[in-house]
Amino acid sequence: MKHYDVIILGAGASGLMCAAQLREKTSLKIALVEGNTKPALKIKASGGGKCNLTNVEVDSSHFLGEELLVSHALSVxxxxxxxxxxHDGGLRPVIRKERYYFCPKSSDEVISILMGKSRGCEMLMGHKIQSLEGTSPFIVTTDKAKFSASxxxxxxxxxxxxxxxxxDIGLKIAQEYGHTIVPFSPALVGLTLQPKEFWMKELSGVSLRAHIxxxxxxxxEDLLFAHKGISGPVVLSASLYWHRGEIVINFCPNIDLNQLKDEKKLLSTALPLPKRFSKAFLEAIALEDKPCNRLNADERAKLSLIQNYKMAPSGTFGLTKAEVCRGGVSHEEIDPLCMESRHIRGLYFIGETVDVTGELGGYNFQWAFSSAVVCANGILI
Ligand SMILES: Cc1cc2nc3c(=O)[nH]c(=O)nc-3n(C[C@H](O)[C@H](O)[C@H](O)COP(=O)(O)OP(=O)(O)OC[C@H]3O[C@@H](n4cnc5c(N)ncnc54)[C@H](O)[C@@H]3O)c2cc1C
Structure with a gap:
């Protein structure tokens, strides 16, 4: 059985960054074990093929998870x-919508930098990991072979x-070694509707700026009405924090509705929103589409719902559509200074396998890369 100093399970964002860091700083014998025949398929698919790497504003408030774990990784x-x-690898990210750093051409730029920097690590591709057993040495069993590692x-x-x-092999491994886990559930995903909100389904394709x-x-951010429910960046980020119960949507965040009180135009024309939405919304709240200056006090109160619309989603679009999973290995049993298991020396967890999840906007790659660097530094101590 072939032995390595370090085996990294998974050649995705965090695994490749960890390998690249170790490679740059040591001559350890390292292997990456990956089920796909190509590395980092999620990086490739991310950001519509242009990978949203990180964000203009990065701090722990944009993550769901243990504050200390996140802030330490972000400080490292x-x-x-x-x-x-x-940038040193030749990538010149561009800022989109004043917040998001994207690759100018393609996500492949990120993958090729990480692959270049991890050159020298053995890439065991097309190996589906089945189990991890033992401790020093650990034994990795895939569908094709067994390997051992310190x-x-x-x-x-x-x-x-x-x-x-x-x-979910990462969580299975964690449980085998006695770790507490929070089961994975879909996050950064669209939300489905209760019958009361089915009027929104008619708006499939319409988008508008909203607060949730x-x-x-x-x-x-932008909200997009979809056939199955509501989606778009603001909904995806909201889904990270939503469990059950109500969310409050402001469909018209940028105006003071009092400004409309002397307006002679019809409501659906005067509201600075897609007309299809305004008409459907007025119908849903049973408010006549009349000139704004003819609204009585009750009608004005009803209209204010457009900035304070409470609804309880019925669920999410599910794991097949979710950009990430909430949940993972519990933080209590991971040393934030090196991402090592507090139970098992020499066993580390990084990236999305850990119970840390970021909002939409590059936060999940930032976490994957930051936790990988902390881990690589920890391995080298
Ligand atoms: C469509 C899509 C778009 C996204 N866009 C963005 C974005 O623009 N910005 C952002 O910040 N985040 C984005 N994300 C989230 C981001 O991709 C992940 O959070 C990030 O890749 C997590 O890194 P990771 O290393 O933990 O896991 P991954 O990158 O998923 O890597 C895990 C690796 O392990 C391998 N693996 C899993 N199980 C096994 C097994 N049993 N045997 C062998 N190998 C296995 C997988 O094949 C994979 O290569 C997106 C996600 C998706 C799905």
């Missing part, structure tokens, strides 16, 4: 460090988008 490998790292990094990601190779309040957070 910040947004600036990430940008410099890829240290193992679990970087097998979350369980969404199975067609890209995702599995959920679990004490107010999120601001």
């Amino acid at each position: 490998f910040s947004k600036e460090a990430l940008l410099k790292y890829f 240290k193992v990094v679990v970087a097998t990601g979350g369980a969404s988008y199975k067609e890209l190779g995702a599995t 309040e959920v679990a004490g957070k107010t999120l601001d």
Whole structure:
């Protein structure tokens, strides 16, 4: 059986970054074990093929998970460090919508930088990991072979988008070694509707800027009506914080409705919103589409619902459509200074396998890369 100093399970975002960091700083014998025949399929698919790497504003408030774990990782490998790292590799990210750093051409740029920097690590591609057993040495069993290693990094990601190779093997391994886990559930995903909101289905394809309040957070981005429910960036981020119960949507965040009180135009014309939406909304709240200056006090109160619309989604679009998974290995049993298991020396968890999930906007790659750098530094101590 072939032995390695370090085996990294999963050649995705966090696994490749961990390999690249180790490669740059040591001559350890390292292998990456990956089920797909190509690495990093999620990076490739991300950001519509242009990978949203990180965000202009990065701090722990944009993540669901243990604050200390996140803030330490971000302090070790910040947004600036990430940008410099890829800049040194030749990538010149562009800022879109004043917040999001994207690849100018293609996600392949990120993959080729990481692959280039991890050259020298053995790439065991097309190996579906079945189990991890033992401790020093650890034994990795795949559908094709067995390998042993002094240290193992679990970087097998979350369980969404199975067609890209995702599995929940990371959580199974964690449980085998006595770790507490929070089961994976879909996040950064569209929300489905209760019958009361079925009027929104008629608006499939319409989008508008909205604020959503959920679990004490107010999120601001575009909302897209879809056939199955509501989606778009603001909904995807809201889904991270939504469990059950109500969210509050402000469909018209940028105006003071009092400004309309002397307006002679019809409501559906005067509201600065797609007309299809305004008409459907007025019908749903049973408010006549009349000139704004003819609204009585009750009608004005009803109209204010457009900025304070409470609804309880019925669920999510599910794991097949979710960009990430909430849940993972519980933080209590991971040392934030090196991402090592507090139970098992030499066993590490990084990226989406850990119970940390970011909002939409590059936060999940930032976490994958930052946690990988912390882990690589920890392995080298
Ligand atoms: C469509 C889509 C678009 C996204 N866009 C963005 C974006 O623009 N910005 C952003 O920040 N985040 C985005 N994300 C989320 C981001 O891709 C993930 O959070 C990130 O890749 C997690 O990194 P990771 O290393 O933990 O897992 P992954 O990158 O998923 O890597 C895990 C690797 O382990 C392998 N693996 C899993 N199980 C096994 C097994 N049993 N045997 C062998 N190998 C296995 C997988 O094939 C995979 O290569 C997107 C996700 C999706 C699905």
